[in-house]
Amino acid sequence: MKVRIALTVEIDEQVWAEEYGLDRTQVRADVRRYVTNAVDSHLSDLGLGQVDHR
Numbered sequence: 001m002k003v004r005i006a007l008t009v010e011i012d013e014q015v016w017a018e019e020y021g022l023d024r025t026q027v028r029a030d031v032r033r034y035v036t037n038a039v040d041s042h043l044s045d046l047g048l049g050q051v052d053h054r
Helices: 013-020 024-045
Strands: none
Touching: 013 024
C-alpha cells in the first residue's frame, strides 16, 4: 500500500544553517532530506516498508 503524506514544518532557517553548517539557501532541501530519512529509517527499523523518495 502506498500513502502520500503532505507535511509542513516550521524551521528557523538561521538556527538550522548554524547547527548543520549550511548556507541558508540549502536549508529547505536539507530539512526535506532529514525528515524523509528519519521516517524511512523508522519504518525500515520496524520492518514496515520504505519511503518512496520521488
